[in-house]
Amino acid sequence: xxxxxxxxxxxxxxxxxxxxxxxxxxxxxxxxxxxxxxxxxxxxxxxxxxxxxxxxxxxxxxxxxxxxxxxxxxxxxxxxxxxxxxxxxxxxxxxxxxxxxxxxxxxxxxxxxxxxxxxxxxxxxxxxxxxxxxxxxxxxxxxxxxxxxxxxxxxxxxxxxxxxxxxxxxxxxxxxxxxxxxxxxxxxxxxxxxxxxxxxxxxxxxxxxxxxxxxxxxxxxxxxxxxxxxxxxxxxxxxxxxxxxxxxxx
Numbered sequence: 041x042x043x044x045x046x047x048x049x050x051x052x053x054x055x056x057x058x059x060x061x062x063x064x065x066x067x068x069x070x071x072x073x074x075x076x077x078x079x080x081x082x083x084x085x086x087x088x089x090x091x092x093x094x095x096x097x098x099x100x101x102x103x104x105x106x107x108x109x110x111x112x113x114x115x116x117x118x119x120x121x122x123x124x125x126x127x128x129x130x131x132x133x134x135x136x137x138x139x140x141x142x143x144x145x146x147x148x149x150x151x152x153x154x155x156x157x158x159x160x161x162x163x164x165x166x167x168x169x170x171x172x173x174x175x176x177x178x179x180x181x182x183x184x185x186x187x188x189x190x191x192x193x194x195x196x197x198x199x200x201x202x203x204x205x206x207x208x209x210x211x212x213x214x215x216x217x218x219x220x221x222x223x224x225x226x227x228x229x230x231x232x233x234x235x236x237x238x239x240x241x242x243x244x245x246x247x248x249x250x251x252x253x254x255x256x257x258x259x260x261x262x263x264x265x266x267x268x269x270x271x272x273x274x275x276x277x278x279x280x281x282x283x284x285x286x287x288x289x290x
Contacts, residue, residue: 063101066091070113075151079110079158111169114158118173121147125184133188133259134235134268140184141211141231148215149227156219159212181208189242189255199249207238235268 057065069091073082084106088095102109124143127136148155158174182204186196189204196204211234218230225233246253263269 062097066093066098066101066109067113067116070109071117071151071154074110074113074117074154076153078153079106082106082110084109107167111167111173114170114173117151117154118177121177122180125181127184127188129187129192132263132267132269133190134239134263136188137185137238138231138235138268141234142227144211145215145218145227145231148219149223152219152223156216159216178205178208178212185238190258191255197249197251199245200252200255203241203245203252207241210234210237232268236272239269239272 066087070082070087072090073086084098085095087109088098091098098109099105102112121144124147125140127140129136158170182201185204185208186192186200189200191200214230214234218224242252242256242259246256260269265274
């Protein structure tokens with residue numbers, strides 16, 4: 041053996057993967073790149089490099105090129121995001137929503153640039169199919185929140201449904217602003233603020249909607265003084281006391 045051969049690094053062994061395993065590997069490489077860069081800035085050459093394979097192999101699995109790969113990666117990310125909203129219907133509802141938001145904001149933090157590009161739209165790989173995937177996540181999120189509001193198996197009325205969808209939209213918008221602001225305030229503070237918003241939206245809607253009022257009446261006994269609803273109630277009492285002059289005289 042020559043000295044040069046002895047000092048050369050060993051060649052990396054190529055391991056043959058099954059079809060599904062190889063596809064998962066390529067999607068993982070694509071998600072790594074899409075997480076922190078806009079989709080139209082990522083090339084198939086870069087995906088191949090990250091995956092440690094050749095460009096033709098990427099095309100073999102995704103003959104539609106970057107568009108097909110992006111849609112498949114987006115579908116994979118959407119499935120992960122939907123899982124963030126899954127939470128057993130046990131314990132105080134606002135504490136369940138708190139755990140849901142912890143997972144959701146962790147996902148946003150991990151996939152910051154890709155998440156922002158996806159929800160803002162306008163990238164060259166955006167299509168009706170990618171928009172449909174995003175809408176699917178929103179619907180799944182709304183269904184999970186309605187489940188925590190005790191509406192499993194029951195079609196919500198228009199006011200309650202609109203309230204939940206409005207809150208989902210507020211969570212999305214707040215997440216994008218959070219990214220724009222350098223992830224300030226910290227995720228825990230943002231989470232608590234978003235839970236407070238849901239509680240306040242429920243209370244405001246319950247004041248004029250009988251169905252939402254019945255939902256709130258059923259949820260309140262499940263809450264605790266030390267939980268999100270209890271802490272918010274304690275903070276609001278002094279604020280509402282300043283509005284006493286707005287109430288009609290008895």
